[in-house]
Amino acid sequence: MRIRFWGTRGSLARPGPSTLRYGGNTSCVEIRADDGTLVVLDCGTGAFGLGQTLAPEHARRGHLLITHTHWDHIQGFPFFAPLFAAGNDWDLYAPGGEGRRLETTLAGQMEHTYFPVALAQMGATIRFHDLVEGGFTVGGFRVAAQYLNHPALTLGYRLEADGAAVVYAVDHEPHLREGPEAAGLLSGVEGAGPVHPEDRRHIAFLAGADLVIHDAQYTAEEYPGRITWGHTPAEVAVDYALAAHTRRLALTHHDPLRDDDSVDRIVEVCRARVRASGGALEVIGAAEGLTLELSRQEGGAREPEWPASPPERRRGPETVLVVDDDPAVVDVLADTLRLDGFRVLTAADGEAALRIARIERPAIILLDWHMPRLDGMVVARTLRAEADAYFREVPIVLLTAEVGAEGTKEGFAAGVTDYLTKPFKPPFVSARVRVWLTRTAPR
Ligand SMILES: [Zn+2]
Ligand SMILES: [Zn+2]
Structure with a gap:
């Protein structure tokens, strides 16, 4: 080569x-x-x-x-x-x-x-x-x-x-x-x-x-x-x-x-x-x-870990649930995602998030960490514990102003898929949401 x-x-x-x-x-x-x-x-x-x-x-x-x-x-x-x-x-x-x-x-x-x-x-x-x-x-x-x-x-x-x-x-x-x-x-x-x-x-x-x-x-x-x-x-x-x-x-x-x-x-x-x-x-x-x-080396090449052909992406407008007690944050995310063709549902607290998630089964949930009463970490844990397999699979992304290594570990232990760090840049939001939705390898 x-x-x-x-x-x-x-x-x-x-x-x-x-x-x-x-x-x-x-x-x-x-x-x-x-x-x-x-x-x-x-x-x-x-x-x-x-x-x-x-x-x-x-x-x-x-x-x-x-x-x-x-x-x-x-x-x-x-x-x-x-x-x-x-x-x-x-x-x-x-x-x-x-x-x-x-x-x-x-x-x-x-x-x-x-x-x-x-x-x-x-x-x-x-x-x-x-x-x-x-x-x-x-x-x-x-x-x-x-x-x-x-x-x-x-x-x-x-x-x-x-x-x-x-x-x-x-x-x-x-x-x-x-x-x-x-x-x-x-x-x-x-x-x-x-x-x-x-x-x-x-x-x-x-x-x-x-x-x-x-x-x-x-x-x-x-x-x-x-x-x-x-x-x-x-x-x-x-x-x-x-x-x-x-x-x-x-x-x-x-x-x-x-x-x-x-x-x-x-x-x-x-x-x-x-x-x-x-x-x-x-x-x-x-x-x-x-x-x-590049010449042949022992152990240089390996089989890719994913299927041989890329799977079809899910079709149709997908639903995103955005949860944050700060309406300005909800607006930025909802505007960005609607422009990308998503159906966007919003909630301002953890209880509403749980209720909407159970009824609407969104393709992805963007969830604020720090909210009064039920915070995002609790909501994530609650959803992951539901019997329905959908709740184990749906990407849950925690929204947070800052997350060091400890917070990161805590979130992943709670079943969070990833983090999105505030303040958001719309292109980053668009790209990451597509990644979480199209990702096919096990998380
Ligand atoms: Zn470049
Ligand atoms: Zn570039």
Whole structure:
């Protein structure tokens, strides 16, 4: 398996003398299996260079896996030459599950206001695949897709071929973000493991990979001012990779404010962190033009843990129950979710929440922790204890201003599915609700 980086910058292209070594183009990685299968991960501005360089015989058939449709992951799409050549045959994949979401989004970027050529005028045969979490096959690759934590519905991809495994996880933020553990999210690396089950799930996704290409947009020092922006401090990327026993970590999605020397310093800090841990992880900074060969390793590849084909997403308008004694919070959540096409029911206290949940059986319950009389933790425990299996399965998400490691443990012990931290950003709410509803693996 051969990997080449074409775009390593996050958020915004930043060409210029200060970014010559690591590159200024946004996200794009080329991966080729030994059998010739071509996969392109993300289509930021780096895709332009890849498209120009691919020999015609190599561009005829390809697979484009998009993590999400923020600009820095799709702006190179209208400039990706292989899609304009008649006779070429490309498959495009991105998170969706709600019909023609990917095609509509990409076509929107190419409306005449923004671009002179419409999507429908591209010469290649293009097939669009809206993904949820799951495993599937792309030519010679086995692929597993898993949701990341970002203010847009975002998938990470694990690709396995030729006895090697690579994971691409950009635009992801740790799930446990507050409290002393958050600085070294995985302070439990040596002990019990990270507190938040979603962080443990992320580590399992990276487990044993030969190469992890991971978001490392911030430093641990910068991160407290960037919470909910959807990116990982480089030090936490190291902790994830160490906990997952991966062989090599490529830090990527470099912040546009970062010059080459400051990326060098981050790489050095991360290498020192590995040495201090006693681990054997190799850390590099992903650089435009860098090519890596992954060869067969003992125990590198593993079977994805989910079904071979992604299941159909539940259809029809789903009901969300929002419970909070603060009407302003209810309004923000209800407005966001109604715009996303959900039927929204609301309650202002725990008793009403129990009553509505039993009658309406919503697809998901967003539940304030601190309410007078019956608080959210009690409501969660009560629902989980009901005999009906529905109450054991329905996602219950606790709304809270702050939750450290202790609160997190208490909630998960009470049967809470996850937390949503106030104040809410509507895109984060939309993305997380979709994740909780489409998640298919056992919680
Ligand atoms: Zn990005
Ligand atoms: Zn993004």
